[in-house]
Amino acid sequence: MRAMSDAERLTLLEERYAHLQRHVAQQDKAMLELSDEFAKLRRELLVLRAQVTGGAPDSGEAADERPPHY
Numbered sequence: 001m002r003a004m005s006d007a008e009r010l011t012l013l014e015e016r017y018a019h020l021q022r023h024v025a026q027q028d029k030a031m032l033e034l035s036d037e038f039a040k041l042r043r044e045l046l047v048l049r050a051q052v053t054g055g056a057p058d059s060g061e062a063a064d065e066r067p068p069h070y
Contacts, residue, residue, distance in 0.1 A: 004012070
């Protein structure tokens with residue numbers, strides 16, 4: 001294998017660096033999308049829990065619970 005010139009090495013390093021920059025940008029975008037999806041699912045879970053309990057998300061009351069005077 002022949003030795004590379006400084007210009008060839010520099011070109012190769014610049015190509016690798018550009019590839020890594022593009023990869024990091026794609027990862028950042030994916031992480032932001034996952035974070036948004038996680039927040040959406042968390043809100044949906046709170047709504048579903050509230051529907052199951054029949055009250056506010058943190059009330060802890062059952063939906064079909066009879067009042068104490070019955």
